[in-house]
Amino acid sequence: xxxxxxxxxxxxxxxxxxxxxxxxxxxxxxxxxxxxxxxxxxxxxxxxxxxxxxxxxxxxxxxxxxxxxxxxxxxxxxxxxxxxxxxxxxxxxxxxxxxxxxxxxxxxxxxxxxxxxxxxxxxxxxxxxxxxxxxxxxxxxxxxxxxxxxxxxxxxxxxxxxxxxxxxxxxxxxxxxxxxxxxxxxxxxxxxxxxxxxxxxxxxxxxxxxxxxxxxxxxxxxxxxxxxxxxxxxxxxxxxxxxxxxxxxxx
Amino acid sequence: xxxxxxxxxxxxxxxxxxxxxxxxxxxxxxxxxxxxxxxxxxxxxxxxxxxxxxxxxxxxxxxxxxxxxxxxxxxxxxxxxxxxxxxxxxxxxxxxxxxxxxxxxxxxxxxxxxxxxxxxxxxxxxxxxxxxxxxxxxxxxxxxxxxxxxxxxxxxxxxxxxxxxxxxxxxxxxxxxxxxxxxxxxxxxxxxxxxxxxxxxxxxxxxxxxxxxxxxxxxxxxxxxxxxxxxxxxxxxxxxxxxxxxxxxxxxxxxxxxxxxxxxxxxxxxxxxxxxxxxxxxxxxxxxxxxxxxxxxxxxxxxxxxxxxxxxxxxxxxxxxxxxxxxxxxxxxxxxxxxxxxxxxxxxxxxxxxxxxxxxxxxxxxxxxxxxxxxxxxxxxxxxxxxxxxxxxxxxxxxxxxxxxxxxxxxxxxxxxxxxxxxxxxxxxxxxxxxxxxxxxxxxxxxxxxxxxxxxxxxxxxxxxxxxxxxxxxxxxxxxxxxxxxxxxxxxxxxxxxxxxxxxxx
Numbered sequence: 231x232x233x234x235x236x237x238x239x240x241x242x243x244x245x246x247x248x249x250x251x252x253x254x255x256x257x258x259x260x261x262x263x264x265x266x267x268x269x270x271x272x273x274x275x276x277x278x279x280x281x282x283x284x285x286x287x288x289x290x291x292x293x294x295x296x297x298x299x300x301x302x303x304x305x306x307x308x309x310x311x312x313x314x315x316x317x318x319x320x321x322x323x324x325x326x327x328x329x330x331x332x333x334x335x336x337x338x339x340x341x342x343x344x345x346x347x348x349x350x351x352x353x354x355x356x357x358x359x360x361x362x363x364x365x366x367x368x369x370x371x372x373x374x375x376x377x378x379x380x381x382x383x384x385x386x387x388x389x390x391x392x393x394x395x396x397x398x399x400x401x402x403x404x405x406x407x408x409x410x411x412x413x414x415x416x417x418x419x420x421x422x423x424x425x426x427x428x429x430x431x432x433x434x435x436x437x438x439x440x441x442x443x444x445x446x447x448x449x450x451x452x453x454x455x456x457x458x459x460x461x462x463x464x465x466x467x468x469x470x471x472x473x474x475x476x477x478x479x480x481x
Numbered sequence: 482x483x484x485x486x487x488x489x490x491x492x493x494x495x496x497x498x499x500x501x502x503x504x505x506x507x508x509x510x511x512x513x514x515x516x517x518x519x520x521x522x523x524x525x526x527x528x529x530x531x532x533x534x535x536x537x538x539x540x541x542x543x544x545x546x547x548x549x550x551x552x553x554x555x556x557x558x559x560x561x562x563x564x565x566x567x568x569x570x571x572x573x574x575x576x577x578x579x580x581x582x583x584x585x586x587x588x589x590x591x592x593x594x595x596x597x598x599x600x601x602x603x604x605x606x607x608x609x610x611x612x613x614x615x616x617x618x619x620x621x622x623x624x625x626x627x628x629x630x631x632x633x634x635x636x637x638x639x640x641x642x643x644x645x646x647x648x649x650x651x652x653x654x655x656x657x658x659x660x661x662x663x664x665x666x667x668x669x670x671x672x673x674x675x676x677x678x679x680x681x682x683x684x685x686x687x688x689x690x691x692x693x694x695x696x697x698x699x700x701x702x703x704x705x706x707x708x709x710x711x712x713x714x715x716x717x718x719x720x721x722x723x724x725x726x727x728x729x730x731x732x733x734x735x736x737x738x739x740x741x742x743x744x745x746x747x748x749x750x751x752x753x754x755x756x757x758x759x760x761x762x763x764x765x766x767x768x769x770x771x772x773x774x775x776x777x778x779x780x781x782x783x784x785x786x787x788x789x790x791x792x793x794x795x796x797x798x799x800x801x802x803x804x805x806x807x808x809x810x811x812x813x814x815x816x817x818x819x820x821x822x823x824x825x826x827x828x829x830x831x832x833x834x835x836x837x838x839x840x841x842x843x844x845x846x847x848x849x850x851x852x853x854x855x856x857x858x859x860x861x862x863x864x865x866x867x868x869x870x871x872x873x874x875x876x877x878x879x880x881x882x883x884x885x886x887x888x889x890x891x892x893x894x895x896x897x898x899x900x901x902x903x904x905x906x907x908x909x910x911x912x913x914x915x916x917x918x919x920x921x922x923x924x925x926x927x928x929x930x931x932x933x934x935x936x937x938x939x940x941x942x943x944x945x946x947x948x949x950x951x952x953x954x955x956x957x958x959x960x961x962x963x964x965x966x967x968x969x970x971x972x973x974x975x976x977x978x979x980x981x982x983x984x985x986x987x
Contacts, residue, residue: 234749237812241753241805256763258770258785282681301685304769304776304784360642364667366983367644368692368773371736374642375762378755392640409598409617409666410645413637439685445599445670463685464692464773467759 244379249481253468255319260302261466262320262338265293269314277314280307283441286314294334297323298435298449301463324460324473331435331459341458343479348424352398353478355387358428359397359421363414364446365404368464369431373401375467388474394418399426399457405433405446406453418454426477427454430470432463439463484522484542485513488552493857496708496920499936502555510540510556511565517542517552518569523838525551525932526921527575528947529583531603535559536583539947541921541934545849545856551921564590571838574953580608594620597665597986602673617665618647625651625658633968637666644982652968660963660971662956667986675946679706679780679914687933688775690948691984693733696725696765696774697926701933704859705922706780709914709937717905718782719861724898725768725777727891730927732761734884734891735806737979741881742813744973745822753809760802764795782908792899799899803892810885823878827974829962830875839958841929841951842887843978845871846879853925865894875962880977914941928952928981950984 246253255261269277274293278286285299286308293314308314322340325331330339343349362370376383377390391397394417406414418425429450432438437448450456460473475481484490487509489502505513514524526541535557542552564587566573576587577596584605587593593608598617601607609620618637630653637645645666651659671686687702688695700722707713714722739754762772769777769785776784787795813819829839834847844851852869854862870886872879914937922933929951938944959978963971 233812233815237753237808238749240808241756244756256766256770258768259766260770280681282685301775302771303685304771305779307681361638362642362644362667364669364983365644366689366692367981368689368695368775370642370644371693372772375755375759378759379752380756380759390642394638404667405669407666407668409668410637412616413645413666417638433689439682439689440669440671440674442682443670443674445668463689463775466772 245382245385246380248468248471249475255321255466255468259319259321259466260304260317262318262323263295263300263315263333264318265295265315265333265336266313267292267336269293273312273314277308277312280312283439289334292334294332296332296436297461298328298331298459299432299441300461301432301438321466321469322472323462323465323469324458324476326458328456328459331461341473341476344477349479351424356398356478357389357391357396358399358401359394359417360390360401360403361414361417363402363404363410363434364407364440365431365433369403369433372464372467373403373430373470376471381467381471383471386475386478386480394420395422397421397425399428400454401428401430402434402450402454403430405437405440405443405449407446409445411447411453415453426457428458428460429456430460431465432461435459435461484544484550484552485516487513488542488554490550490552492549493551493704493859493921493923494708494713496711496915496918497553499917499919502553502919504537505554505556507556507558507562510538510554511563513554514540514542514565515568518571522552524571524575525930526934526947526949527572528934528945529579530936530945531583532557536579536585538579539919539934541932543857545851547856549857553919558585561586561588563588566590566592570836571954574957584608595665597668599665599668599670618663620663622649622661622663623651623659627653629653630658646982648971650968650971655967655969657963657966657968657971660960662960664956664982664985667983669983669987671987672946672948675943678943678946684779690987691950691981692773694729694926694928694931694981694984696722696729696777697924697931699774699778700726701922701924701931703778703780703922704924705920705933705935706911706914708920708922709918709935709941710780710912711915712781712909712912713860714782715906715909716861716903718907719859720898720902721783721785721787721907722778723861723865724895725765725774726924726926727895727898728761728765728768729774730891731888731895732758732765733927734888735761737976738810738813738881738884738888740976740979741823741877741973742819744976745819747813747816747819750809750813753805757802757806757809764798767791767795779908781911782906786907787902792902796896796899799892799896806888806892810888814882814885820878822973823881824876826877826970827962827966827977828874828876829958833961834875834958837957837961838954840954841925842883843880843955843958844929845869846883847875848873851930853923853930857923865897877973877977916941926951928979929955948987950981952980952985955980956985
């Protein structure tokens with residue numbers, strides 16, 4: 231007993247002051263990309279062609295980046311070779327609508343809070359059920375970490391629960407494999423209304439590295455109505471937490 | 482002792498020209514495999530390649546004798562062939578896999594069921610005559626009959642934030658008579674998607690084979706490509722890869738010890754380790770910007786370097802983390818009520834682990850010295866790894882305590898790497914890949930050995946890319962360890978293995 235107390239004292243208090251105090255992320259963390267506005271048409275085309283995941287395209291003679299497809303690659307050719315964009319340390323990436331993930335004029339329309347009606351229901355307490363549908367266990371691990379001391383998800387009234395019957399929201403990871411499609415839809419059907427769907431990670435949004443797979447569905451797509459998109463491969467836990475808190479009107 | 486004379490023997494950094502690999506008749510092929518296994522070798526990879534004349538089967542064997550030699554055989558089969566599983570149980574999933582992928586029938590296989598529930602590749606016949614879509618998990622489960630025998634079905638969707646899988650228990654009261662594990666829910670069709678590569682997406686797909694082992698998967702891939710290109714990564718790159726691998730091991734092992742403590746209701750260690758795990762992930766992020774090591778390792782070398790300031794910061798961070806980690810973990814292993822829940826539960830006998838071909842941590846917890854860093858080291862591990870750690874009891878205590886000891890060894894290793902980094906280039910240019918060749922990529926990840934094998938076509942493109950994740954071997958070990966246990970101990974047993982679903986499902 232005494233040794234437990236002694237160890238408890240040494241380990242100290244670890245819960246972060248977020249969101250009052252911004253987190254310090256690793257210096258090499260790759261967050262919100264900044265697009266280079268001054269690109270020759272040739273460079274733009276070369277950058278677009280260089281992305282293996284078709285995240286780059288052109289709109290109004292400018293470069294457009296789909297954050298839902300972007301894997302924030304360390305060796306991104308558009309960054310390293312073509313200087314068409316660069317990563318910043320901004321981890322706040324979650325949005326409410328799929329089209330808001332299309333970045334072209336340098337501003338990201340971050341997630342709005344829920345409607346007043348839903349906020350009255352979920353604003354102070356929301357229960358989430360997670361389903362991995364082909365996820366590689368990286369997004370899953372960084373959702374799990376939200377319940378540890380540093381993040382302490384419970385202090386925001388957010389909790390991951392075991393049963394869909396108890397859940398207000400469904401957090402989906404993975405590209406939605408054909409073999410998980412039925413179980414995913416059954417989980418959603420088991421949840422009482424109103425219910426939210428959160429697409430967490432590049433796979434759930436658009437298939438991630440498995441866009442070309444014939445055994446997966448390029449993410450949730452039209453299978454379920456999505457209320458929050460959390461980009462990244464995997465997303466940083468603070469990216470997910472930022473999204474959850476924006477949805478609940480706490481940021 | 483060496484491999485049978487029919488083997489094509491090579492070292493991990495040698496590629497094999499397919500023209501030099503004899504095509505044995507099936508009887509000779511089978512005899513060589515059985516002799517190898519009888520003499521202490523084991524099958525690390527076993528896969529097919531369709532040809533106009535029939536399905537070719539390749540078998541890759543290892544021996545844990547520190548000689549670092551691999552053995553390879555090739556044969557060709559028709560629509561049916563005699564299953565080797567009855568004589569060599571460690572082939573049971575490999576033969577089921579061949580049956581599902583290519584529609585060939587291993588006659589006499591005692592347990593011929595689908596593995597991942599997908600249609601056969603290339604329009605081959607479906608052995609199970611499944612019409613339309615294959616419904617995942619639809620198969621004949623083994624059933625025990627008798628009074629008071631009941632069946633418990635769990636999954637695919639589980640109660641936590643965890644990947645999906647189906648577990649079917651046959652129980653008599655609380656006692657588990659048999660557990661059958663049916664996976665495939667995470668199947669992303671990865672191996673067919675790699676054909677024709679390497680392409681831009683290939684390294685990212687391999688990092689996501691099992692996202693908690695990104696660095697290990699990327700390292701196995703990189704070593705394979707380097708062998709096909711006839712180059713090797715520079716020493717500094719090998720040191721930084723090793724650093725990344727040890728950070729990955731630390732994060733996952735620390736998290737697992739915390740999860741084991743949580744499952745027996747010992748919350749202090751559970752809470753402390755949950756936090757510490759994140760701190761080790763953050764060290765990976767300091768190294769390469771990603772908590773999971775994404776983008777660190779690429780064929781030819783590594784993408785990120787360390788400067789003196791970052792090395793100093795990492796050393797300072799580790800100096801704080803090490804006593805906190807030891808304190809959190811030792812607390813749990815010094816508590817009698819925790820040990821009472823770990824000792825003698827989920828025992829796996831050494832002979833069962835050997836027969837099933839277990840690898841990595843669960844094998845070492847049964848006393849088997851199976852660690853690629855010891856037996857098949859690259860030039861870095863050859864100089865920086867002594868004897869692998871083992872435990873004898875094969876129970877949850879053994880798997881937990883082995884994690885503890887590997888954590889402390891990894892802490893010593895990262896401190897040494899950071900202090901002894903040698904100057905030099907980070908990467909070497911990757912030449913064109915050799916055509917019509919076979920190469921392997923080996924890496925001991927935190928779960929165990931990863932074995933990648935690639936065959937190239939006339940143009941040096943992947944004609945077949947075979948991935949064997951340690952979980953492919955080890956799920957059978959979990960099922961075996963559950964026999965005779967209380968069903969309420971399943972979560973604890975499962976945590977003590979902590980296997981990958983997507984690494985198995987591919």
